Amino acid sequence: MVNLFHIRASVVLALAALGISSCQSNTATLPIYGQREPVEKIVDGKTITDTLYHTIPAFKFLNQDSIYITDKNYDNKVYIANFFFTHCPSICPTMNRNLLKVYEQYKDSDQVYFLSHSIDFKYDQPHVLKEYAHKLGVSNDHWNFVTGSKADIYGIANQYLVYTAEDKNAPGGYDHQGYLVLIDKQKRIRGAYDGTNDEQVAKLQKELAILLQEK
Amino acid sequence: MTKIYFLAILVSIYFLSAMSSCQSGEDIKTAQYAVNGQKIYINHCKNCHGEKGEGLGLLYPPLTDVDFLTKNRERLSCIIRNGLNEEITVAGKTFHTIMPANETLTDIDIAYVLTYITTNFGKQDKIFSLEEVQQDLINCK
Numbered sequence: 055m056v057n058l059f060h061i062r063a064s065v066v067l068a069l070a071a072l073g074i075s076s077c078q079s080n081t082a083t084l085p086i087y088g089q090r091e092p093v094e095k096i097v098d099g100k101t102i103t104d105t106l107y108h109t110i111p112a113f114k115f116l117n118q119d120s121i122y123i124t125d126k127n128y129d130n131k132v133y134i135a136n137f138f139f140t141h142c143p144s145i146c147p148t149m150n151r152n153l154l155k156v157y158e159q160y161k162d163s164d165q166v167y168f169l170s171h172s173i174d175f176k177y178d179q180p181h182v183l184k185e186y187a188h189k190l191g192v193s194n195d196h197w198n199f200v201t202g203s204k205a206d207i208y209g210i211a212n213q214y215l216v217y218t219a220e221d222k223n224a225p226g227g228y229d230h231q232g233y234l235v236l237i238d239k240q241k242r243i244r245g246a247y248d249g250t251n252d253e254q255v256a257k258l259q260k261e262l263a264i265l266l267q268e269k
Numbered sequence: 270m271t272k273i274y275f276l277a278i279l280v281s282i283y284f285l286s287a288m289s290s291c292q293s294g295e296d297i298k299t300a301q302y303a304v305n306g307q308k309i310y311i312n313h314c315k316n317c318h319g320e321k322g323e324g325l326g327l328l329y330p331p332l333t334d335v336d337f338l339t340k341n342r343e344r345l346s347c348i349i350r351n352g353l354n355e356e357i358t359v360a361g362k363t364f365h366t367i368m369p370a371n372e373t374l375t376d377i378d379i380a381y382v383l384t385y386i387t388t389n390f391g392k393q394d395k396i397f398s399l400e401e402v403q404q405d406l407i408n409c410k
Contacts, residue, residue: 143369147317151325189327189366 082264084236087243088215109241110135113210115171115200118183123169123198125241132265133167134258135235136249137211137218139174140186144225145232149249150190153234156259157197165266168197171211173218173228175204215243234258238265299384299396306385309378313371314386322390328366330359331390338391345387346379346402347409376402 088108095104114124136153138146153168160166172178178186183199192199201207204220211218214235221229236245236258244265247258317329324331332338337359338345352370356363374382376399383397 141367144316147325147329148315151319154326186328191326 083268084238084244084261084265087246107240107242108213110210110213110237110243113202113206115202115206116180117198117200118180118187119195120180123200127198128167128169128237128241130239131167132165132239132262133169133237134262135169135171135214135237136233137171137173137207137214137216137230139172139226139228140178140182141174142226142228145230145250149232149234152249152252152255154190154192155255156234156262157192159259161194161196166196166262170197170199171207172199172201173207173211173220173230174226175201175207215246236262236265238268295396296394299388299394302381302384302396303388304385306381306383307389309374309382310385313374314382317368322386324359327362327364330357330362330364332386333390334360335391335393338387338393342387343405343408345383346397346405349374349379349382350406351409376406379406 086107090108091106092103093106094101096102110125112125114122117123134153134156136149138150150170153170156166157168172183178201180201183201187197187199202210208218211230214233216231216233216235218228218230220227232249233246234249234255235243236247238244245258245261247254249255314332318324318332319329322332337357341348348368349371353368356365358364380397380399380402383402387393387395387397
């Protein structure tokens, strides 16, 4: 495990170094997060080693219009994902207030989409999510607010590397992290930003622009 | 006669200065309440109502509507202590999101935070004294 961590740390460092050096030539790239493993492939008769990156797996959730949203909706699209619940009294208002800023910047563009998962699988039915989206100021279908079974939602949270849990001692009954997770066109995690921190949100806006430059 | 006249001027200067220093003492107290209130605001209110009291869409009302703050001044302590679950109109928009109760806030905390809100966002200069808050809390419905 330690070894694996070392390998990952050095890969991250190498990528960071790459980022710094490439910064000078104005072609910065974002790191790729999560577990990775080498795979051997045969290309043109030669065996080469490629890297298999962690990707967001297939999913299917009901959105605020009671339409099923799947991973297919995000094929070849950059999107930002987060986890919240509508009557969350703690970090969610600030997190979604900040995500709304990014949404307003990109809502008319086909380049960036938004996906908020409710972790309150009991209360946040589609009509509740619909009202929330409307009151927040979301005016088109580029930002989905989705609900699903507890296993599916909490399971996908793990895939986004975001901690979520039902906890009766937490404000509102659920405990979770306020990360805004940046996903690229190949469904790889390219950044995670604390949605309650203004500097982190500014960093997200900057790095999102970098990601959009990628082919 | 001149003496008496002179004395009268001195006495009135004394009273005038006493009045004005009393005023500035009150200003200092208001400022102290507002500073204490800011800390409470950040911990208990900012998430929903925003750093500048701007609210959020139609979810959470702004705290900058002077008209609402003035007309509902006597209710504000109760709203903070017990929360609110009714339709209200603020700054021309209708809101109906359940506001949670803040039972951990003491009477003086409420005086601090209301002084902060009304003097900073509501552009008023009158302090919410502890006595005013306690009187309003007795009358909570």
